[in-house]
Amino acid sequence: MEAFGGVPIRKVLIAALTGLATAYLCGGCSGAPSALSACAADRAAAAQQLNAISRAEQAAIARRIPVYRDPALECRIGSVLEKLLTPINGRPHAFRIILLSDPFPDAYSFPDGGIYLHTGLLACLENEAELALLLAHEVIHVIREHALLAYQQSAAETGLETVSEDAGGGLSLAARWNAPMAAARWMHQRRALEEEADRMGLDLVMRAHYDPHVALKIFDDVKHDGLAVLSAERLAALHTFLAARTQTVSRQTAPPGSFRSDLQSLLLHQAQSDARLGRWHNALKLARRYVRDFPDQAQGHYWIAEILRQRQAPGDLQQALAYYLKAIGLNPRCAKSHKAAGLLHLRQGRFDLAGVYFRSAMALSPDPGDAAYLVSYLASLPITRKGDN
Amino acid sequence: MRSRIWLCLMVAVLFVACAHAGGKQALSFKVAIPEGWKQVDTDEPMLFITKDGGYKQFVLIRERPLSEPFHFSQKVMHAGTMPEEAAEVIVNELLSDTNIRNFSLLENVPARIDGRRGFRLSFIYTDADGFLFKTLYLGFIEGNTFYNIRFAATQEEIYQKDLVTFEKVVQSFNLVTAKAP
Numbered sequence: 201m202e203a204f205g206g207v208p209i210r211k212v213l214i215a216a217l218t219g220l221a222t223a224y225l226c227g228g229c230s231g232a233p234s235a236l237s238a239c240a241a242d243r244a245a246a247a248q249q250l251n252a253i254s255r256a257e258q259a260a261i262a263r264r265i266p267v268y269r270d271p272a273l274e275c276r277i278g279s280v281l282e283k284l285l286t287p288i289n290g291r292p293h294a295f296r297i298i299l300l301s302d303p304f305p306d307a308y309s310f311p312d313g314g315i316y317l318h319t320g321l322l323a324c325l326e327n328e329a330e331l332a333l334l335l336a337h338e339v340i341h342v343i344r345e346h347a348l349l350a351y352q353q354s355a356a357e358t359g360l361e362t363v364s365e366d367a368g369g370g371l372s373l374a375a376r377w378n379a380p381m382a383a384a385r386w387m388h389q390r391r392a393l394e395e396e397a398d399r400m401g402l403d404l405v406m407r408a409h410y411d412p413h414v415a416l417k418i419f420d421d422v423k424h425d426g427l428a429v430l431s432a433e434r435l436a437a438l439h440t441f442l443a444a445r446t447q448t449v450s451r452q453t454a455p456p457g458s459f460r461s462d463l464q465s466l467l468l469h470q471a472q473s474d475a476r477l478g479r480w481h482n483a484l485k486l487a488r489r490y491v492r493d494f495p496d497q498a499q500g501h502y503w504i505a506e507i508l509r510q511r512q513a514p515g516d517l518q519q520a521l522a523y524y525l526k527a528i529g530l531n532p533r534c535a536k537s538h539k540a541a542g543l544l545h546l547r548q549g550r551f552d553l554a555g556v557y558f559r560s561a562m563a564l565s566p567d568p569g570d571a572a573y574l575v576s577y578l579a580s581l582p583i584t585r586k587g588d589n
Numbered sequence: 590m591r592s593r594i595w596l597c598l599m600v601a602v603l604f605v606a607c608a609h610a611g612g613k614q615a616l617s618f619k620v621a622i623p624e625g626w627k628q629v630d631t632d633e634p635m636l637f638i639t640k641d642g643g644y645k646q647f648v649l650i651r652e653r654p655l656s657e658p659f660h661f662s663q664k665v666m667h668a669g670t671m672p673e674e675a676a677e678v679i680v681n682e683l684l685s686d687t688n689i690r691n692f693s694l695l696e697n698v699p700a701r702i703d704g705r706r707g708f709r710l711s712f713i714y715t716d717a718d719g720f721l722f723k724t725l726y727l728g729f730i731e732g733n734t735f736y737n738i739r740f741a742a743t744q745e746e747i748y749q750k751d752l753v754t755f756e757k758v759v760q761s762f763n764l765v766t767a768k769a770p
Contacts, residue, residue, distance in 0.1 A: 264687070476681045478663045510677070543671070572698040573673050576706070 243352070247311070250351045254310045261300070261316065268301040268319050268469065276462040277317070280332050283408040284339060293342050297335075303473045303482070305422055309338040311347045323470035323486055324422040328459045332408060333415035336401035344400070346393050353389065395434065399441050412442055460493045467493075471503055480511045498531035505540065517544055535564035539574060551581045617652060618736065621761035623754045638758075644720060646742040646751050648758055655733045661685035666735050672699055675728055675735065676708035688717045702738065703763050705729045723748045725755065731764060738762060 277297050285295065293313035305321040315338045325331050341347070405415050419435050467490045474483035484507050491500040505523035508516040524541040527534060542557030558578050566574060622628060622638055626648075629637045635651040637643075655666045659682040666675055676697050683692050692714040700709035707729025715721050724741040740755035742748035 263690075266690075476662060476685050543673075547669075547671075569697040576672075576699040 243348070246352050247348055250311055250348055253351075254312055254314075254347070258310060258314055265300045265302050268299040268466070270299065270462075270465055273322070273462045273466060274299065276328070276459065277331065277335070280328060280408075281315075281335050281339070283410075284332060284336050284404050287404070287407045288343070295339065295342070301469070301473065303470065303477060303479065307334055307338055309341050309347075311342065311345065313342055315339070315342075319466055319470050319473070321422060322463065323467055325418065325459075325463070326421050327414055327417075329405065329410040329412075329415040330418035330421065331459070332405045332410045333401060333412075333418055336404040336408075337397045339404065340397040340400040341393075344396065346397065349393070391434075395437065398434065398438050402438060402442060416442070464490070464494060468499060468503055471507065475503075475507045475510060480507060480513075483507045496530060498527040498534055498537070501527040501530065502534065502537055502540075505537075509540065509544070517547065520544060533564055535561045535566035535570060538564060539566065539570055542574075542577065546577060546581070555581050617734070618650065618762060618764050620650060620758050620763075623758060626754075640751065640754075641747075644743055646740070646747050648738070648740050648755055650736070650738045650762070652734050652736050655730065655735055661687065666730060668730065668733060670730060672706050672708040672729065673697075675730060676710055679708075679710060679726065679728060679737075683712065683714070690715045690717075691721075700727055700729075702727050702729045702736070702759065705731060725752070727759060736764075 274297065277299075281295060281297065295313040295315060298314060298316050299322070300316055300318050302318040303320040304318055305324055306318045307316065307321055309315045315335065317334070321334070322331075325334070402412050402415070406412050416435070416438060467486050471483045471486035471490065474480075474486065484504065487500060487503045487507055490497070491504060494500055501523045505520040505527065508520035508523065521541060521544045524537050524544070527537040528541065531537070538557045538561035542554045542561060545551075545554035545557060555578065558574050558581075562571065562574050562578075616634060616636060618636075620636065623640075626638045626640045629639065629643075631637060633651070634653070635649060637647060637649050639645070639647040655668065655670075658665045659678065662678070662681045662685045664678045664681060666678055670678070680694060680697070683689055692712060694710065694712045696709065696711035698709050700707050707727060710726040710728075711724070712726070713721060713723045720743050722741045722743055723745065724739055726737060726739040728735060728737040730736075738759055740748075740752070740758075742751060
């Protein structure tokens with residue numbers, strides 16, 4: 201994912217959201233009243249610049265990544281966010297959720313309250329408590345103004361002057377990120393901010409009456425290419441933090457089943473996206489999870505078959521045929537399953553069976569494109585030619 | 590706009606340079622270039638022709654080895670890949686292309702190209718500069734090579750006007766050398 205002259209947008213976002221300038225800010229703010237007012241003015245100017253950058257970056261995201269629309273899921277996420285925000289006094293930020301159709305498991309937020317969730321991350325979630333922790337983490341980033349802290353810190357580190365209030369602002373922020381910085385110090389500061397979001401986010405989750413132990417399973421569920429997205433050390437720190445809490449832990453407010461229903465469309469959307477990119481393992485995992493949660497839905501079986509057919513590893517086509525037949529068993533009126541089963545028979549030289557499925561697909565009023573291919577397949581079958589003669 | 594002028598200049602320079610270099614791999618197909626259309630030379634194994642410029646309309650004919658994975662989806666075709674499966678690979682690639690937005694598939698049907706079984710796709714999309722393209726894309730596999738013939742235009746009236754010309758180009762298309770398997 202690239203933006204702004206080849207600078208990875210993810211880096212820019214990370215730069216906007218992470219890094220700690222506590223020492224810088226505290227040091228600068230302590231002292232005489234005149235120094236305090238100067239500091240406030242600096243802060244206001246930095247906030248203004250950051251807002252301009254934030255707007256430009258969100259516009260860039262809107263141009264590059266398609267929004268994922270799913271009213272039921274959006275409603276669920278909105279209600280979870282509302283539960284998290286209820287205990288917070290006063291609402292300086294107008295939070296809004298944007299779902300992006302991106303297979304990379306990621307989430308990030310902007311200072312104006314925009315929280316972006318990738319479908320690749322949502323598809324990993326198993327329950328509402330995990331979603332709550334994910335949102336709470338981003339809410340803390342916004343409320344605690346982590347982006348502003350990071351921005352001021354990077355300005356202090358690089359000595360760069362103000363940025364203009366246009367799309368070019370992103371480049372300046374990227375320049376800040378790319379400027380030389382003491383790596384160890386940067387990592388330490390970034391980690392401190394993330395840990396604050398972890399701890400305070402978990403607090404929010406508990407105050408909204410979600411089970412934090414269930415929520416923490418997100419770190420088992422969300423893995424990218426088999427790798428954990430959170431270090432074992434950070435996860436252990438969270439468990440320690442949780443163990444030290446005396447607050448009684450409440451149960452989840454929604455049964456897992458209803459949350460899973462809200463993810464129904466997203467799971468297949470994501471499985472298809474992964475399959476398009478040749479990420480077979482993830483695609484199959486999601487399609488199989490769909491079948492686990494909705495075993496009577498033909499499309500889950502159909503999509504497992506489709507992924508196996510496209511992957512074509514040894515034994516895949518045989519397995520794919522079994523899934524197509526299962527899909528036909530659950531929904532005999534799906535023309536695409538009949539056509540696909542026919543194609544697999546055709547590929548394996550079983551022309552008579554291929555003909556049976558092609559003809560049944562034709563009888564099911566396929567769309568014009570499928571119908572045209574079916575006619576060509578039927579015309580190519582040896583048995584059909586014999587019949588014609 | 591300035592970047593586009595530079596692009597045109599670079600293409601012109603490339604055209605002149607290639608005209609004298611003579612080191613380009615010979616194409617394994619022939620087509621009749623319509624009157625009034627200009628060929629833009631490239632180092633790639635492709636033919637690129639346009640009448641009014643690439644941002645008005647173009648015809649691009651390309652041959653690519655089956656072993657070469659597609660850039661975004663990393664998928665490959667095989668000698669036994671059926672036309673519908675090949676079309677699926679192309680659609681996947683277009684959907685995964687980060688420079689393409691608002692992709693919409695209008696048609697996906699079987700087709701015959703130079704007597705060979707292939708497919709025909711019709712789709713629209715917006716490119717990174719915001720130009721809306723309507724495209725007709727024909728493809729087929731011969732030996733270990735995937736051939737594709739595409740026609741794209743940025744305005745519907747240009748598309749409709751030059752579609753007949755494109756069909757004549759397709760009719761004139763023929764393979765002159767069979768690629769070694």
